[in-house]
Amino acid sequence: MRRFRLCFIGFGNVGRALARLLAAKSAELRDNYGIEWEITGVATRRMGWRASDEAIDVSALLAGTEQTQTHTGINEWLAYAKPDVVFETTSLSPENGQPAIEYLRASLQSGAHTFTANKAPIVYAYDELNQIAITQGKRFLFESTVLDSAPVFSLFRETLPAVKIRGFSGVFNSTTNIILETMEAGRSFAEGVKSAQELGVAETDPSHDVDGWDSVMKVCAIARVVLKTPLLPIHVRREGIRGLDHRVLQAARAEGKPFKLFARATVNADGSVTASVRPEQIATTDPLGNVRGTSLAIHFELDTIPGLTIVSHRPNLQSTAYGLLADFINAVSPTDQQSGKY
Amino acid sequence: MRRFRLCFIGFGNVGRALARLLAAKSAELRDNYGIEWEITGVATRRMGWRASDEAIDVSALLAGTEQTQTHTGINEWLAYAKPDVVFETTSLSPENGQPAIEYLRASLQSGAHTFTANKAPIVYAYDELNQIAITQGKRFLFESTVLDSAPVFSLFRETLPAVKIRGFSGVFNSTTNIILETMEAGRSFAEGVKSAQELGVAETDPSHDVDGWDSVMKVCAIARVVLKTPLLPIHVRREGIRGLDHRVLQAARAEGKPFKLFARATVNADGSVTASVRPEQIATTDPLGNVRGTSLAIHFELDTIPGLTIVSHRPNLQSTAYGLLADFINAVSPTDQQSGKY
Numbered sequence: 001m002r003r004f005r006l007c008f009i010g011f012g013n014v015g016r017a018l019a020r021l022l023a024a025k026s027a028e029l030r031d032n033y034g035i036e037w038e039i040t041g042v043a044t045r046r047m048g049w050r051a052s053d054e055a056i057d058v059s060a061l062l063a064g065t066e067q068t069q070t071h072t073g074i075n076e077w078l079a080y081a082k083p084d085v086v087f088e089t090t091s092l093s094p095e096n097g098q099p100a101i102e103y104l105r106a107s108l109q110s111g112a113h114t115f116t117a118n119k120a121p122i123v124y125a126y127d128e129l130n131q132i133a134i135t136q137g138k139r140f141l142f143e144s145t146v147l148d149s150a151p152v153f154s155l156f157r158e159t160l161p162a163v164k165i166r167g168f169s170g171v172f173n174s175t176t177n178i179i180l181e182t183m184e185a186g187r188s189f190a191e192g193v194k195s196a197q198e199l200g201v202a203e204t205d206p207s208h209d210v211d212g213w214d215s216v217m218k219v220c221a222i223a224r225v226v227l228k229t230p231l232l233p234i235h236v237r238r239e240g241i242r243g244l245d246h247r248v249l250q251a252a253r254a255e256g257k258p259f260k261l262f263a264r265a266t267v268n269a270d271g272s273v274t275a276s277v278r279p280e281q282i283a284t285t286d287p288l289g290n291v292r293g294t295s296l297a298i299h300f301e302l303d304t305i306p307g308l309t310i311v312s313h314r315p316n317l318q319s320t321a322y323g324l325l326a327d328f329i330n331a332v333s334p335t336d337q338q339s340g341k342y
Numbered sequence: 343m344r345r346f347r348l349c350f351i352g353f354g355n356v357g358r359a360l361a362r363l364l365a366a367k368s369a370e371l372r373d374n375y376g377i378e379w380e381i382t383g384v385a386t387r388r389m390g391w392r393a394s395d396e397a398i399d400v401s402a403l404l405a406g407t408e409q410t411q412t413h414t415g416i417n418e419w420l421a422y423a424k425p426d427v428v429f430e431t432t433s434l435s436p437e438n439g440q441p442a443i444e445y446l447r448a449s450l451q452s453g454a455h456t457f458t459a460n461k462a463p464i465v466y467a468y469d470e471l472n473q474i475a476i477t478q479g480k481r482f483l484f485e486s487t488v489l490d491s492a493p494v495f496s497l498f499r500e501t502l503p504a505v506k507i508r509g510f511s512g513v514f515n516s517t518t519n520i521i522l523e524t525m526e527a528g529r530s531f532a533e534g535v536k537s538a539q540e541l542g543v544a545e546t547d548p549s550h551d552v553d554g555w556d557s558v559m560k561v562c563a564i565a566r567v568v569l570k571t572p573l574l575p576i577h578v579r580r581e582g583i584r585g586l587d588h589r590v591l592q593a594a595r596a597e598g599k600p601f602k603l604f605a606r607a608t609v610n611a612d613g614s615v616t617a618s619v620r621p622e623q624i625a626t627t628d629p630l631g632n633v634r635g636t637s638l639a640i641h642f643e644l645d646t647i648p649g650l651t652i653v654s655h656r657p658n659l660q661s662t663a664y665g666l667l668a669d670f671i672n673a674v675s676p677t678d679q680q681s682g683k684y
Contacts, residue, residue, distance in 0.1 A: 305661050
């Protein structure tokens with residue numbers, strides 16, 4: 001049995017869902033994985049850098065009534081909370097990945113396994129952060145960044161060795177899925193945004209999704225880690241969905257080739273990667289043609305498997321939280337086989 | 343660098359494709375995984391138990407011109423060929439898994455990592471074979487048995503810890519896919535069988551596929567390993583596709599709900615599993631509604647991910663062979679992260 005001190009940087013919807021999931025699965029973690037845990041630090045913009053000598057009560061934390069000490073910054077906080085594991089789920093800063101990169105760097109340097117739900121640090125600082133993790137003998141993982149928690153990074157890291165990836169495509173963004181489907185039903189762009197906001201998938205300002213940046217960041221993160229190619233957002237041809245007329249969308253759906261905000265990456269003969277995110281008509285018979293609503297999917301072309309599609313249907317907050325939990329368990333557990341249980 | 347002695351039991355289409363794939367990927371195996379290999383034994387019904395002191399030349403083996411010694415049975419053969427790794431790809435014996443189970447037992451007991459493309463030994467002898475592997479400190483893996491090489495077993499073993507599986511469904515059989523699609527196009531059952539045979543997916547006697555046994559065995563293998571429930575073929579409600587009239591199939595396709603030979607397994611509240619394999623109408627908007635031709639797919643319902651679908655599009659012989667190669671690499675390699683490369 002090993003006991004892990006857990007800290008959260010960011011404690012919004014995803015962080016709170018993760019705390020609830022950890023509590024709900026604590027017996028299974030203990031019995032099947034030999035994992036016990038306690039939360040010793042939580043940092044948010046509102047609360048500041050809060051830490052405790054003793055385990056913070058999860059119910060009190062979720063209710064906002066816990067009594068903890070406030071520290072002046074991340075390094076003092078890390079020194080006090082002494083995390084074995086840090087979950088970083090701060091709001092996205094897509095321009096440059098800050099301050100998330102700084103938080104992840106400090107967490108890894110303190111010797112904690114570090115897991116993030118943010119794409120930007122993968123795009124802008126993967127090499128540096130992963131190198132710190134290797135030096136520290138810890139892991140830096142981020143499975144929830146692309147398809148919430150459907151395996152993408154771990155798929156290639158753990159299950160598909162020695163494959164050559166020829167390219168991938170994907171439907172990576174729920175907000176645009178929902179806006180396009182709302183417009184296909186004859187309603188307006190603004191009504192589509194409202195639907196996506198009501199479902200909790202769109203931000204107050206939906207530009208990041210609508211203009212394709214969210215999908216571009218996912219393409220770059222996958223390219224960086226899985227294709228081992230340092231693709232930056234500026235290298236991706238990007239076109240959002242604002243220019244699409246609802247009559248065009250309706251006609252496309254009627255002919256069985258609805259528009260999606262579609263991501264594509266192709267590995268060229270010289271090893272470089274050409275990528276785009278733009279509205280494309282995808283036949284409903286296409287591997288990704290049935291991905292609707294909040295569902296997300298990726299399709300890979302491999303030398304040894306002509307096509308491999310992973311679809312995550314209607315992922316929810318708990319799914320995103322599970323991506324972080326899976327990172328934690330995978331980082332600290334031997335495989336079932338190694339532990340003799342499989 | 344580690345050098346592995348490889349042996350093949352069965353050397354038909356899959357075994358030969360694997361030998362070619364090993365040869366094609368040998369530089370990558372050496373450079374990226376520190377794996378060198380040589381083949382020291384091959385057994386087939388026609389050739390008998392052949393082994394060599396020295397590496398068998400792969401080209402000569404594929405051409406049928408290699409010079410090797412013949413041995414009288416598997417134990418003498420294993421003692422002479424001294425495999426580190428055995429690939430078992432003999433013809434299927436669905437009734438009881440023999441003689442494959444005997445071969446796998448002997449291979450594991452000799453201390454070899456052992457990988458099979460046969461489902462029946464998983465259904466009838468998984469516990470025993472896996473226990474021998476654990477005792478020997480070796481691995482018994484079989485990724486190619488369900489979706490050729492798309493990850494199913496490794497997905498749960500390596501990437502999705504601590505999930506609760508509520509059930510799964512699948513389109514597991516290419517032969518019936520092709521027969522049904524041929525009949526939808528107005529042609530006969532016999533023409534469908536012929537198409538499937540020409541594509542190399544159906545046996546001379548297609549009964550095993552057509553009557554649902556192939557899909558039933560896959561359901562039982564997944565239940566046994568992933569759900570940890572010893573489901574036997576006799577427990578699965580089974581109905582093949584012989585009773586379907588082509589007019590019924592055409593009408594179903596026309597209304598957008600074509601028939602598939604569909605597999606389902608549901609985990610009941612008491613932990614038992616209810617499973618069926620039978621023709622069902624699947625809407626083309628369903629997660630598995632677009633699985634056509636030789637493509638195969640599985641859909642899981644999990645507590646933490648509402649739906650997770652894996653589709654393998656048009657897998658070929660090399661895909662099946664790759665499933666065995668992936669087992670080999672995964673068995674003998676630390677993860678990339680552990681080796682400091684990821």
